[in-house]
Amino acid sequence: MASVKPRGKVPKEASVGEIIEIKTLLRHPMHSGRMRDADGKIIPKKIVNKFYANFNGELIFSMGIEPSISSNPYIVFPFKVMESGEFEFFWEEESGEKYELTRKIAVS
Amino acid sequence: MWGQKKEIRLISRRDGLKILSALGIIAVTPKVLVASPTDVSSLIDEITKGKHAEGSDIYLDLPEIAENGNQVKVSFEIESPMTPDSYVKKVYIFADGNPAPRVAEFTFTPRMGICSATTRMRLAKTQDVHLLAEFSDGVYATTKATVKVTIGGCGG
Numbered sequence: 094m095a096s097v098k099p100r101g102k103v104p105k106e107a108s109v110g111e112i113i114e115i116k117t118l119l120r121h122p123m124h125s126g127r128m129r130d131a132d133g134k135i136i137p138k139k140i141v142n143k144f145y146a147n148f149n150g151e152l153i154f155s156m157g158i159e160p161s162i163s164s165n166p167y168i169v170f171p172f173k174v175m176e177s178g179e180f181e182f183f184w185e186e187e188s189g190e191k192y193e194l195t196r197k198i199a200v201s
Numbered sequence: 202m203w204g205q206k207k208e209i210r211l212i213s214r215r216d217g218l219k220i221l222s223a224l225g226i227i228a229v230t231p232k233v234l235v236a237s238p239t240d241v242s243s244l245i246d247e248i249t250k251g252k253h254a255e256g257s258d259i260y261l262d263l264p265e266i267a268e269n270g271n272q273v274k275v276s277f278e279i280e281s282p283m284t285p286d287s288y289v290k291k292v293y294i295f296a297d298g299n300p301a302p303r304v305a306e307f308t309f310t311p312r313m314g315i316c317s318a319t320t321r322m323r324l325a326k327t328q329d330v331h332l333l334a335e336f337s338d339g340v341y342a343t344t345k346a347t348v349k350v351t352i353g354g355c356g357g
Binding site for chain 2: 155166
């Protein structure tokens with residue numbers, strides 16, 4: 094099975110007050126526990142149920158994810174840049190497994 | 202404009218049905234428990250505590266026809282100043298024809314500048330997708346759109 098891999102796209106630079114678009118994608122199967130494999134066996138449930146984004150340690154956005162979200166959850170959201178800093182993105186599985194990614198932005 | 206749109210939808214649906222019945226798919230009804238519009242409205246009532254949801258400037262972007270129910274792009278934008286005094290707190294997405302109607306729950310903060318987001322969801326069949334927004338002053342707003350699904354995406 095393909096390994097879970099987080100990806101994120103944030104502009105490297107922005108001007109003060111600019112609203113940027115943050116794109117994230119987690120390579121993840123999002124098995125709902127309803128699908129069957131080729132042998133007719135139910136594929137065990139494996140779901141990411143929470144995503145959240147911090148900027149310089151402060152929570153800016155979060156999302157509760159249900160099995161109705163597609164595999165490889167893709168999330169796009171805005172952010173108003175006021176200072177340089179670092180984004181931290183976290184994805185949490187129901188099992189407690191956590192994936193994270195950091196991205197920096199500089200104010201020009 | 203509206204009349205035109207409707208006509209395009211009807212033709213595509215008819216064509217879709219023709220193809221499906223030719224393949225013999227349409228006779229097979231999967232026995233899955235699905236949500237219904239009543240479930241979604243009771244869910245909305247549960248969240249809003251029965252408070253009447255008002256209309257607002259919500260732009261919900263969904264395809265009219267989704268050929269693949271596994272990856273249906275959903276975008277929305279809600280008019281709001283996004284200041285600490287007045288911002289959109291939460292946005293819920295519900296799909297009334299999926300095995301579970303809850304799809305996603307977004308939590309926004311004033312630091313975002315505007316209220317918008319995009320994601321991709323699974324739709325089991327043709328159904329209505331509902332959006333419920335909660336504003337910081339306790340007001341709720343809803344909107345919905347119908348998506349026609351050619352091939353369902355819940356594995357049932």
